[in-house]
Amino acid sequence: MRLGVLDIGSNTVHLLAADVRPGGRPLASTSDRTVVRLMRFLDADGAISEDGVRALVDAVTRAREIAAVEQVDALLATATSAVREAANGADVIARIEAALGQELRVLDGDTEARLTFLAVRRWFGWSAGRLLLLDIGGGSFEFAAGADELPDIAASVPLGAGRMTVQFLPDDPPGEPAVARLRAHAEAVIAPVAAQLASLPRPDHVVGSSKAIRSLARLVGYPVPGWSGIDRMLLPRDALGSWIPRLARIPASARQELPGITADRTFQIVAAAVSLHTAMTVLDLPELEVSPWALREGVLLRYIETLGAPVEDAPGQ
Secondary structure (H helix, E strand, O other): OEEEEEEEOOOEEEEEEEEOOOOOOOEEEEEEEEEOOHHHHEOOOOOEOHHHHHHHHHHHHHHHHHHHHOOOOEEEEEEOHHHHHOOOHHHHHHHHHHHHOOOOEEOOHHHHHHHHHHHHHHHHOHHHOOEEEEEEOOOOEEEEEEOOOOOOEEEEEOOOHHHHHHHHOOOOOOOHHHHHHHHHHHHHHHHHHHHHHOOOOOOOEEEEEOHHHHHHHHHHOEEOOOOOOOOOEEEEHHHHHHHHHHHHHOOHHHHOOOOOOOOOOOOOHHHHHHHHHHHHHHOOOOEEEEOOOOHHHHHHHHHHHOOOOOHHHOOOO
16 A cells, blocks of 8 residues: 655655555555755734745645655655644634645644654664654754653654744844844753653663754764664764854855755755754753654654544544
């Protein structure tokens, strides 16, 4: 069976198509991404502008056409924080559904964290022990921790890279004073989550997922020593911290010349780096391992194991 996951996020509209079977590993056949950067389309009241809605509808229409060409049997369409929290979210959702020709599942932050944790658990396996997950999107930053497939703690905070770029780092380049203001804000927002996580035993593995974290790992990280399988990267906190002042001094157009920084992330990578480094500092995490699986794979896995039940009706959600 070929399933498609359409992830309508704050930065991109991303279609992942994969061949799946119960008990088997999803085998990706197609990955297509349209950069939207929704945060730039938010007005003063928190509504997505007409230009932003049209950009979303165009991206969704393109994804639907690709899914048809790829002969996807079922398309699982999800939206995350930018659409969920927009002042005109209900109207935006209705227009996306009209373009899709089907229902759109709007995930809350805790569900995002739980589904991403499921994907990371399956990727690392049971032998990895207790996991702590950090995942940065365009609008939100998810945390989850536990020893099973369902985390003991799952939390989402509004520290996504796109949101923080608009709110704290609007200038290009932003400069270090703006970075300092973002860091102070991130510390305050993360503190309650850190207090929750402090009640759990220390994790055996700290894992980062999302495109932003993978980009930062390619910039400052290194391969897991002795690992000869598929690429696995470590992202050290100290190396990340040393790069932040440099990233904040150079314009976005120059950042995309750096290793791992793609054109669709160049505007937001400073905010992603600051939010991630702040979280690692507050939680006392010297490094993290990067997972290639994240939310989209979690949606696929949950759909398979529940035999097609809607995402929000799955056990544990």
